[in-house]
Amino acid sequence: DEFKPLKTLKVLVSAGPTQEPLDPVRFISNHSSGKQGYAIAAQARDMGADVVLVSGPVSLDPLPDVKMVSIHSAIDMEKAVLKEAADADFIIMAAAVADYRPKASADQKIKKSDDHLIVEFVRNPDILKKLGEIKTPSQVLCGFAMETQNLDENAREKLEKKNCDLLIANNLSTKGAGFQTDTNIVSLLKKDSIEHLPKMDKKELGKRILEEMLAIKKGEK
Numbered sequence: 001d002e003f004k005p006l007k008t009l010k011v012l013v014s015a016g017p018t019q020e021p022l023d024p025v026r027f028i029s030n031h032s033s034g035k036q037g038y039a040i041a042a043q044a045r046d047m048g049a050d051v052v053l054v055s056g057p058v059s060l061d062p063l064p065d066v067k068m069v070s071i072h073s074a075i076d077m078e079k080a081v082l083k084e085a086a087d088a089d090f091i092i093m094a095a096a097v098a099d100y101r102p103k104a105s106a107d108q109k110i111k112k113s114d115d116h117l118i119v120e121f122v123r124n125p126d127i128l129k130k131l132g133e134i135k136t137p138s139q140v141l142c143g144f145a146m147e148t149q150n151l152d153e154n155a156r157e158k159l160e161k162k163n164c165d166l167l168i169a170n171n172l173s174t175k176g177a178g179f180q181t182d183t184n185i186v187s188l189l190k191k192d193s194i195e196h197l198p199k200m201d202k203k204e205l206g207k208r209i210l211e212e213m214l215a216i217k218k219g220e221k
């Protein structure tokens with residue numbers, strides 16, 4: 001079907017930030033609005049896919065006709081993503097997952113004192129890396145990379161380390177790209193190529209990403 005090219009495919013998308021609790025009232029997070037991940041999920045739905053969207057806390061409306069799974073922490077995102085990943089055809093990790101979490105989340109609100117407060121952080125699981133390790137031959141995996149320097153080099157390294165088929169790199173310091181905007185400006189990396197795309201709407205980028213993934217699935221790399 002020309003207009004529903006993803007019919008019969010399951011597309012799993014992650015979006016938004018994660019929140020890593022310090023105590024019952026505080027958390028560590030980042031500036032992701034969820035717009036990029038939601039735009040990809042909406043596009044996949046419009047192209048006929050069965051879509052699951054695993055989302056951190058954002059202020060966007062839930063997407064109609066998309067299975068919404070809401071989480072807060074990276075650990076919970078890992079659980080939700082791995083549960084849905086097994087039978088997914090396309091997986092796109094657009095979420096800004098925290099690399100670290102406070103070692104312990106206090107049961108009670110941390111009281112202020114006159115002393116410094118020192119918080120110890122531990123590593124969170126790398127969900128994309130795990131997805132790359134358990135990827136089946138028919139699955140197509142797309143990661144994102146958010147960088148502030150050496151965008152293309154760092155993105156190439158992520159593509160290889162995390163065994164992705166496709167990697168979308170955006171630069172935090174480019175106007176009209178990355179966090180919170182309605183547009184993005186990205187480098188699109190595949191195993192043997194890199195392309196610098198012009199500024200486009202996040203949904204239009206979603207279409208481009210899904211078309212690339214479909215071509216990879218059909219073996220037209």
Ligand code: PMT
Pocket residue numbers: 015016031032033034035036037074093094095096097098099124125126127128129142143144145146147158170178179180181
């Ligand atoms: O939500 P918006 O405001 O629209 O902004 C969009 C965006 C900037 C968040 C998005 O375009 C983007 O770049 N998402 C990835 C941000 C990120 O965490 O990049 P990273 O370079 O730290 O991580 C690389 C990849 O590994 C990402 O696919 C990430 O989802 C994944 N990852 C990272 C850490 C971790 N512990 N587990 C992961 O799976």
